[in-house]
Amino acid sequence: MTTATIDAPAQPSTPSGGLGSRLHWLASDTVTLTRRNLLAVTRIPEALFFSTVQPIMFVLLFRYVFGGAINTGTDYVNYLMPGIFVQTVAFGAVSTSIGLAEDLQKGLIERFRALPMSRGAVLLGRTTADLIRNIFTIIIMTVVGILVGFRPTTGVLAYLAAVGLILLFAYALSWGFAVIGLTAPNSETAQVMSFPLLFPLTFVSSAFVPVASMPSWLQGFATYQPVSVTVSACRSLMIGAQAANTGHPTSYWVVQTLAWTAVLLIALIPLAIHRYRTRT
């Protein structure tokens, strides 16, 4: 039996190149899918609008309703806003899991798997798009913060450093939520699976209240879990270690934030890739 010989279609490259060309296509495919994911965000402006409504409600709630009863030893709005930033990106990471679960559910990933594209680009494109969305979210929340009286005291560079830490931490979280999205049978379940994780992480933390006000058995977790560590680092960077009043210098929290981020990335990226490969 003979095999058909074929006229090659207009393909500038076969996917069997060396490492250099594979990295080139990984980058190129990631750009293509990042753009696709961001386009989808702009096509559903309601979703973008409502994703900022919830954090704004939290700002108003804590600033004007609960804040008066919380004693932090510093102006509460300055204490609150770094916590809000981290909480917002943590909640926002749910969209990574929903997005991937939807792509699986609707059959898009099925199509991607049959294309000669880089395998890693689906996950990289998703997490990169969420990173870019977070930049937008933080800009909006900074404006909201300033409107309700938030006054960072340490200068632009320290503020930008804090934002950089938040984005890095959020990126690591995205990979965790990617694992959830690739595990859940559908996007609704992905969302439901995410909240039992998010609530303890964002509320049993130093984001809204001083850890010292919690029972002593809870304080260890509430101080050193990743959300708290990132909040403490950002609060120290944004309003100064003195006002943040954690009993530690800024560098103490920055190093811990970087360590947590590295640990999460090292653990979660291979896990997400494994889930992507084995999910049929």
Place this chain on the structure above:
Amino acid sequence: MTIAIEVADLQKTFSGKRTVRALDGVSFAVESGTVFGLLGPNGSGKTTAVRVLTTILQADGGRASVLGHDVRKEAALVRSLIGLAGQYAAVDENLTGRENLRMVGNLNHLERSFVAARAQELLDQFNLADAADRPLKTYSGGMRRRLDLAAALVARPTVLFLDEPTTGLDPQSRNDLWEVIEGLVGDGTTVLLTTQYLEEADRLASTLAVIDKGRVIAEGTPTSMKASLGATVLEVGLHSIDDARRTGAILDALGPHQALVSGTLVEVTVDDGPRAAMAGLRNLDAESITPATFNLREPSLDDVFLSLTGHRTEDTTPGNDAEDGAKRSRRRRKRIEEVEDALPIATGELA
């Protein structure tokens, strides 16, 4: 002859809550430049076979190759030669038609300038130019399927896989899509088509394989298959079981196929529909039997199955390809729609 797709003794078992043997030794070969129809009910293994051939899924055993390249060992190369469209290979709802085609072109690593021109060409060809810059959410079911097919064609694949391309579509859209697919074959593309509709396989495919429970149970041309089956099905509903039994005997006499009595319904496949209908009615009248309903219809996949396996297609769906529940309910919904589609055609005519 040259072979474009070759499958030998393909095996795939899904072990989940329930172990399902989706492919139980499937073998077939597709000649290059032809349309090959894989005909079977839900859960027969059609989609699993396509997923193995398109490198999405790895088989447990057996061999599969596309244009002489092993789908497992040379998966990357195979992906650059094939196109996939169908029920699960979706397009992005939030993007426009043009953006979808460009995305697929870019992910195929084609030149940007080629992708832009090719996208426009396909949009024109598939009558989607007016809707090109609208998000897919605004497309009708038929438009979406056409775009899905266009997306599969962006890289000018040599071999095209169409997994139930018209399931759930209304008759008009189905007809439009068939015309598009017929056009492709003229260009020399090899097409593997899976379908539940005998009519679709009959119209598009030059060779057919009927698949059931992960095995090929019959192979041949649509003509030879229909010849063995009879061209038309005569369906008579009666007022009582006793009438049905007597009618069964009367219709049996029409020959050459045996009538099937189930409850108050009698079905028989006949070669010359109108003649058999007239003879049947005359004989019923002579016996003073008045039917409650009287229909002539095209033989369905169900009839093919009945004659090949002795059981109806509904009996053969224990695992539904072991796909997850969401997909299953989606399929079931489609099946209901399709039954509803068929209703106005089945009734009427001989009132």
